[in-house]
Amino acid sequence: MQIADPLGLPAAPQETLNAVMTRFEASELTGGKLILVTDRQGERSRAGYAALIVTGQGADASAVVTAAAFGPRFGLPGAQALSDLVRWAQTLDLPVRETVLNASDFTRVLAEPDAVEVGQLVASSNPSDPGIYTLRPIPVED
Numbered sequence: 001m002q003i004a005d006p007l008g009l010p011a012a013p014q015e016t017l018n019a020v021m022t023r024f025e026a027s028e029l030t031g032g033k034l035i036l037v038t039d040r041q042g043e044r045s046r047a048g049y050a051a052l053i054v055t056g057q058g059a060d061a062s063a064v065v066t067a068a069a070f071g072p073r074f075g076l077p078g079a080q081a082l083s084d085l086v087r088w089a090q091t092l093d094l095p096v097r098e099t100v101l102n103a104s105d106f107t108r109v110l111a112e113p114d115a116v117e118v119g120q121l122v123a124s125s126n127p128s129d130p131g132i133y134t135l136r137p138i139p140v141e142d
Contacts, residue, residue, distance in 0.1 A: 001061045001115045008067040013081030016069035020051065020085065023064060029055055034089040035097045035125045036082075036133070038071070039106040044132065048073030049082060050110050052121055053094075063122075065113045068106070086133040096133070097125035 007023055008016025035052040049070040054063045070082040089096055099121050101109060109117050 001063055001119060003113050003115055003118055004062065004064045006065045006067060006110060006113065008069050010067040011069055011074055011078075012067070013069045013074050013078040016066050017081040017084055020053070020064075020066060021088065024053065027055070029053075029092050029094060031055070031057060032092075032094050033097055033122075033125075034086070034094045035099055035121060036070070036086075036128070037065075037068075037099055037101055037106075037110070037121060039101055039103040041100045045072055047071045048078070051085060052118065054122055063113070063118050065110055065118070068110055083134045086130050090130055096128050096130045098128040099125040 004023075007019040032053060032055040035054065036049045037052055038047050038049050040047045048068050050068040051066040051070065052063060054061060056062055070078055070085060072079045072082075074081075086096055101121065105117075109121075
């Protein structure tokens with residue numbers, strides 16, 4: 001699996017969303033998938049997400065990882081960007097999946113993804129209902 005350099009900026013939802021849209025603007029994504037990577041389980045109102053977009057299969061597979069910039073952790077702009085990202089995936093018929101990465105590895109793996117770790121993220125991902133992400137939860141203030 002080929003792994004591209006990470007896209008976007010941590011905690012910058014709109015910039016990261018724009019980077020994804022620009023990167024895949026003219027790409028063929030048939031057979032691809034959007035995997036949302038988080039370090040929180042069961043806390044959607046506080047969750048932050050990175051995106052892993054996988055295209056192709058087997059030896060021809062490639063992956064692009066984004067910075068953690070989506071979801072309610074990043075306020076209303078983060079929740080809106082997550083919703084927009086998932087809606088974009090739906091328009092392209094990309095299945096939406098989710099996986100949880102432990103907090104101690106989250107930042108490191110997103111900054112410097114390697115093929116083995118990305119393969120593990122893909123393998124551990126589960127199908128997810130896109131409505132979970134498009135019906136934006138109100139971010140909880142700490």
